[in-house]
Amino acid sequence: MFWQPVYRSQDLPAGRAVPIRIMSEDFTLYRGEAGPHPEAEGTEGRAHLVAFRCAHRGAQLSTGWVEGDDLRCFYHGWKYDGSGSCIEQPAEPEPFCQRIKIRGYPVQEYLGLIFAYLGEGEPPPMRRFPDFERGFVIEPCELEDYPCNYFNRLDNASDGAHVAWTHRESLNRIAAAAGVPPRPPTAEVRISEETEYGLRSGTMHNGKPAFQTHLHMPNVNQPPSGSRGSLADGRTLLVDGLYFRVPVDDENSVSFTVDCVHLTGAEADDYRERRRMAQDTKTAALGELSAEILAGNKVVGDMPGDLSPFQMFWIEDYVAQCGQGAIADRSHEHLGRSDSGVVSIRQLWARELKALAEGRPLKQWHTPAGLADMIQATNR
Ligand code: FES
Ligand SMILES: [Fe+2]
Incomplete structure (x- = not known):
């Protein structure tokens, strides 16, 4: 029910994904590539937090590739956006991406830390100091x-x-x-x-x-x-x-x-x-x-x-x-x-x-x- 820090901003370079464990749950944290793609205009790459495993056959998503602001799975190349929606299934003759979504979590950077809201529903306002x-x-x-x-x-x-x-x-x-x-x-x-x-x-x-x-x-x-x-x-x-x-x-x-x-x-x-x-x-x-x-x-x-x-x-x-x-x-x-x-x-x-x-x-x-x-x- 509270925003919590999950990583130091300085430890997550643009274009990198890492596995993290917080409150007994595993997640994938990644930072999109720095501009010029539109989502990252004027930033060093935006941080995103999504589920630990791919919805296809459960590969560990942190081992995949960051492409722009999205994350591609290491196993068969399914691609997810920062909210966890599947946007590509390259091996499928008839992709069914619209039916596939893994969990994505709100993320904000503050005081040099990456904060995430892991709870249900709308996140409360970030605590400011x-x-x-x-x-x-x-x-x-x-x-x-x-x-x-x-x-x-x-x-x-x-x-x-x-x-x-x-x-x-x-x-x-x-x-x-x-x-x-x-x-x-x-x-x-x-x-x-x-x-x-x-x-x-x-x-x-x-x-x-x-x-x-x-x-x-x-x-x-x-x-x-x-x-x-x-x-x-x-x-x-x-x-x-x-x-x-x-x-x-x-x-x-x-x-x-x-x-x-x-x-x-x-x-x-x-x-x-x-x-x-x-x-x-x-x-x-x-x-x-x-x-x-x-x-x-x-x-x-x-x-x-x-x-x-x-x-x-x-x-x-x-x-x-x-x-x-x-x-x-x-x-x-x-x-x-x-x-x-x-x-x-x-x-x-x-x-x-x-x-x-x-x-x-x-x-x-x-x-x-x-x-x-x-x-x-x-x-x-
Ligand atoms: S397990 Fe991720 S694409 Fe197959
Ligand atoms: Fe002490």
Whole structure:
């Protein structure tokens, strides 16, 4: 019932088709060839999402050929347009294309990601994030493919209490690099409140709420702005992040992270260039390192010193969340006051799923401008 990111725009060149798996279903994602054919006028090729298999005899469509804005099957050459309608059956003396249609899904590109609507009926309007439309640099990060259910990841969205421990090694390294002592973890009164977009969570600070994260219902996390800090010139960059936690299947999930870096003009161009050069990290390697820790062959402190804070957080969250089990057994948990954010997320989801099951209308969520500034202000 919600648009979800399914791929990074930069990873799908014009004229290319790929198989993808989202929410336990397989699909074919492809990008039409760049102009001059009329559908792609003025674009780099439009993205399309259709069924995984050909309607003829079930070949995997991603192995075929992109022709203009259409996709031709590898097996006997049937051709489909971006909506999934069959438009050619070259081996048939009397083609019956008009009777053949595979499923096609609405697709939009936004914030450097390809979003699809996989639900029934008319798609709802795309969720917009006004804080990420302010003209700053928008860059999607490396994907986080975790072998655990997406709810392990989502549960973590309002779990401020994990940061001091799960990210202890990272925080120590960041403090050491800055030449300051690490801040000791403390017990704090944790709070959450429901909003028009989902939930915001944080702590009480001098008798006032200090919010540290936003959850955009149903599955987008926005942590405090901060520096990604891995870039050569050592400047502290202000970065807002959005984390889309998307189910691949019951035991796997993928996170699409979008960075909004507060730079414009020549500084922005310079930053994009440096970031492009730095972007050769193999996230598969991060997954392997994380798996080594879970297997007991390494500890987090053994991780290479040249990993960026983003990569260290990647590994640390993997260890914590995949370590809960691919499908965590929540009936054995013992929740305390510090888990109030986790409880609030589960209650929101339970309420909305109950409404869905009973055929009642769901809450319509809306993300206003100014949320990034709200959590920056409390952390500066
Ligand atoms: S299986 Fe696709 S054309 Fe035959
Ligand atoms: Fe974390």
